[in-house]
Amino acid sequence: MKIGLVGFAGSGKTTVFNTLTGLSVPTGFGGTVHLGTVKVPDERIDRLSAMFKPKKTTYAEIVFSDIPGEHGAEHKGLSRKALEPIRAQDVLCLVLRAFPNPAVETKADPAAELEAFHVECILADLEMVERKLDRAKKDKTDPLHVSAFELMKQTLEAERPIRSLSEPVLHREMLTGFSFLTDKPLLAVLNRSEDEAALPMPEPLTKRLAQLSAAGLVLSASVEAEIAQLDPADQAAFLADLGLKESARARFVRTAYELLDLISFFTVGEDEVRAWPIRRGTHARAAAGKIHSDLERGFIRAEVMAYGDFIAHGSEHAVKEAGKFKLEGKDYVVADGDIMSIRFNV
Numbered sequence: 001m002k003i004g005l006v007g008f009a010g011s012g013k014t015t016v017f018n019t020l021t022g023l024s025v026p027t028g029f030g031g032t033v034h035l036g037t038v039k040v041p042d043e044r045i046d047r048l049s050a051m052f053k054p055k056k057t058t059y060a061e062i063v064f065s066d067i068p069g070e071h072g073a074e075h076k077g078l079s080r081k082a083l084e085p086i087r088a089q090d091v092l093c094l095v096l097r098a099f100p101n102p103a104v105e106t107k108a109d110p111a112a113e114l115e116a117f118h119v120e121c122i123l124a125d126l127e128m129v130e131r132k133l134d135r136a137k138k139d140k141t142d143p144l145h146v147s148a149f150e151l152m153k154q155t156l157e158a159e160r161p162i163r164s165l166s167e168p169v170l171h172r173e174m175l176t177g178f179s180f181l182t183d184k185p186l187l188a189v190l191n192r193s194e195d196e197a198a199l200p201m202p203e204p205l206t207k208r209l210a211q212l213s214a215a216g217l218v219l220s221a222s223v224e225a226e227i228a229q230l231d232p233a234d235q236a237a238f239l240a241d242l243g244l245k246e247s248a249r250a251r252f253v254r255t256a257y258e259l260l261d262l263i264s265f266f267t268v269g270e271d272e273v274r275a276w277p278i279r280r281g282t283h284a285r286a287a288a289g290k291i292h293s294d295l296e297r298g299f300i301r302a303e304v305m306a307y308g309d310f311i312a313h314g315s316e317h318a319v320k321e322a323g324k325f326k327l328e329g330k331d332y333v334v335a336d337g338d339i340m341s342i343r344f345n346v
């Protein structure tokens with residue numbers, strides 16, 4: 001999963017990036033796009049790995065991109081160049097400044113930053129949708145396409161994000177490949193001073209995020225970036241001092257998974273124990289395609305055991321004895337924690 005950190009200069013994107021990745025790239029203005037990969041912690045993988053002792057253990061991964069923002073004052077819309085790395089992301093994480101930053105002239109106004117970013121994205125999408133609509137009309141494309149673009153245009157003109165349109169209304173499957181910014185899941189991070197780190201998100205901001213079909217998270221990036229550099233054993237004590245139970249990274253990853261409605265299935269064996277993130281509701285054949293396209297193409301059956309059953313019974317053999325081992329067809333809806341093996345033929 002690719003998560004892009006976006007927002008205005010000085011909002012703390014690079015600091016959030018350091019917090020989440022444990023890296024320490026320089027903060028301050030300017031700079032290029034930074035990339036950092038984080039393993040998604042999963043106790044179930046730890047446990048399976050201890051049982052199978054595989055050559056390789058692979059956790060789900062998140063690739064964070066720290067994308068430099070533009071300066072609030074001289075801000076004249078997102079340039080094409082600025083948009084490019086943003087369009088390549090699966091999820092946008094908008095960092096909103098809620099702390100006084102002496103390097104930025106204006107005082108903190110996270111609600112205004114949210115609106116400014118939202119409007120930029122609306123305008124960029126509107127431009128794209130109008131182009132697509134003109135072309136679709138001229139080329140006499142599928143009328144469903146035309147009506148989808150018209151619906152998107154109306155939605156954007158009402159300043160609503162495309163992500164607010166439900167799947168049955170929009171038919172996203174025929175729109176794959178069009179990376180509309182307001183169709184990407186949005187996670188807003190309210191970046192606060194240390195003394196406000198444990199306070200809840202202000203009510204008006206929570207409401208506005210709900211209207212925008214977006215999720216929100218509060219953190220204090222600068223102090224959490226320091227904590228992220230500490231020995232894991234010491235981190236809990238420092239977090240408790242701030243009134244927090246969990247690190248920013250743990251909360252962030254969980255919120256992103258919930259936002260995307262992601263679950264994991266597992267493959268196990270002596271070569272590799274691995275977690276595969278998929279969207280909830282994914283069918284067995286499409287899930288197999290995450291492993292390899294051949295498995296999707298030549299899919300015959302999925303052998304499935306629930307993680308809980310496997311742990312309870314201790315081995316595949318015992319799961320079979322208990323009658324809990326299942327053979328599922330292509331339309332089986334994969335459940336979180338399914339241990340799967342795909343039978344295929346190409």
Ligand SMILES: Nc1nc2c(ncn2[C@@H]2O[C@H](COP(=O)(O)OP(=O)(O)O)[C@@H](O)[C@H]2O)c(=O)[nH]1
Nearest residue numbers: 009010011012013014015027028192220221222
């Ligand atoms: N007080 C405080 N300062 C922060 C916080 N996050 C970032 N900063 C500071 O704000 C400045 C800009 O941060 P940076 O991460 O470079 O912002 P970017 O331009 O969005 O990447 C740096 O001096 C940071 O140390 C925070 O949560 N609290």
Ligand SMILES: [Mg+2]
Nearest residue numbers: 013014028031
């Ligand atoms: Mg930066």
